[in-house]
Amino acid sequence: MDTGISTTSPPLGFDVPPMSMRRFTVAEYERLAETGALTEDDSVELLEGLIVKKMTKNPLHDSTIDFLNQVLGQQLPLGWFLRIQNVLRTDDSEPEPDVVVTIGSLQQFRQRHPTGEEVALVIEVADLSLEQDWRKCRIYARAGVPEYWIVDLNGPCLEVFAQPNRATGKYESHVRRVAPEVVSVFLAPHAQLTVDLQELLPHAAK
Numbered sequence: 085m086d087t088g089i090s091t092t093s094p095p096l097g098f099d100v101p102p103m104s105m106r107r108f109t110v111a112e113y114e115r116l117a118e119t120g121a122l123t124e125d126d127s128v129e130l131l132e133g134l135i136v137k138k139m140t141k142n143p144l145h146d147s148t149i150d151f152l153n154q155v156l157g158q159q160l161p162l163g164w165f166l167r168i169q170n171v172l173r174t175d176d177s178e179p180e181p182d183v184v185v186t187i188g189s190l191q192q193f194r195q196r197h198p199t200g201e202e203v204a205l206v207i208e209v210a211d212l213s214l215e216q217d218w219r220k221c222r223i224y225a226r227a228g229v230p231e232y233w234i235v236d237l238n239g240p241c242l243e244v245f246a247q248p249n250r251a252t253g254k255y256e257s258h259v260r261r262v263a264p265e266v267v268s269v270f271l272a273p274h275a276q277l278t279v280d281l282q283e284l285l286p287h288a289a290k
Contacts, residue, residue: 106131110178120219129171130178131223136178139213144237144286150210151284152235161275163187164204166230169270172206173197173229179220183207185269200227205269205277221245222253232270240285242267 085174116122127138147278149168151243167184178197185205186198207230208217217234225230225248232255234243241262245255260266263281270276 089103097233098218099248105134107176109133110173110176111259113178129180131220133176134249136216137214142211145209145211147237148237148284148286149182152209152279153224155283156183156185158279159277160185161271163189164271164275167198170229171197172203172229174223175198177223177227179223182209183269187271200224200229203230204271205229205233207233207235209235209237212285214238221255224248225255226250226253231266235284237286240287241281241282242285 108130112124114136122128128135130136147167148214153166153168160166164185164187167181167186167272169180169182171178171180172183172184173196183205184198184203184207186193186203188198188202191200206224208220210217214234214236221232225245228248228250230248232245234245234250236243239258239260241258241263244259244261244267244283245257247256248254261281263285264282266278267277267281268276
């Protein structure tokens, strides 16, 4: 089955509507939450200074996250844990990725959100949110996230981005993977996580 370097380029950033808009800093956005001006019911995230509505989730989206949570969680070595749809803090954004493989302990993040240097892998599960998840490449690359996966449920395929260039906001490596491949990410010289795309991707067995 054909795989290889993808020639598709993600959009550079988040479009600003053709009208006067105000960008928020991360500190301002956090104050909106602290004061109750924004709550979890608003279902938004801060992306490059813009408060962006998150996409509606469907059963396939949620069950894919559940699968990743179970499969990756069983393989994590001591000193690593998963965060599910929680905040990752960058200089200008606070996205809430579907899955983040984080180094450290739960106690470290009781008073703050992790940053790109404290994670090994960010995963977004995409169906209706595919374009938005592609746009997040720039955010994660600039934050120094070592590896970013987009689980494209419509493909179905896995977009794997690696080697972030913080200056350009791009990943130097981008490979599209499809079933029946097995994909791995290294956490340390002798520790890695492995995902079987035959099990992860919908309709992969057909």
